[in-house]
Amino acid sequence: MNTSKLTFNVISDERGRLVSLENNKNIPFAIERIYYLYDSNTEQDRGMHAHRKLKQLLICMSGSCEIEIDDASERRLYKLDSPSEGLFIDGVIWREIKFLTEETVLVVLADREYDEEDYIRDYEEFLKIKKNEIS
Ligand code: T46
Secondary structure (H helix, E strand, O other): OOOEEEEEEOOOOOOOOEEOOOEEEOOOOOEEEEEOOOOOOOOOEEEEEEEEEOOEEEEEEEEEEEEEEHHHHHHHHEEEEOOOOOEEOOOOOOOEEEOOOOEEEEEEEEEOOOOOHHOOHHHHHHHHHHHHHOO
């Protein structure tokens, strides 16, 4: 499965902590877009789609969330609750995001501009595409 948790180097001193992310160095792509989700509704999941080409790194800056990842053969649950780690998602992967607290802020770094054509929002279509990938 093309997803992995990345742990960032944290520079700490008496003033606090600092994390630096650099294109194609400690993150595996060049950032083209940043967006973030906040004022989170813990009763309503987000995501419920896959991307055709997009590479993303999801970082939970505060609070916590669970990301369920599905590649059509396996489902995995990741918990994000620290700004010192991120979930890298590459390839056609279905994701469902559950916010565990209302204060949760989820930042997403992405390698492409927003393009609705890149979304697969229908689960049956996602399964068909994955089946064709394998055969
Ligand atoms: C993802 C998860 C983690 C834009 O106009 N520009 C953008 O860059 C984005 C990301 C969204 N939008 C519009 C498209 C929809 O009309 O904002 C609306 C809400 O987007 P969506 O329903 O896709 O939101 P989520 O939270 O389900 O998914 C978003 C990202 O779309 C997706 O890439 O992986 O966050």
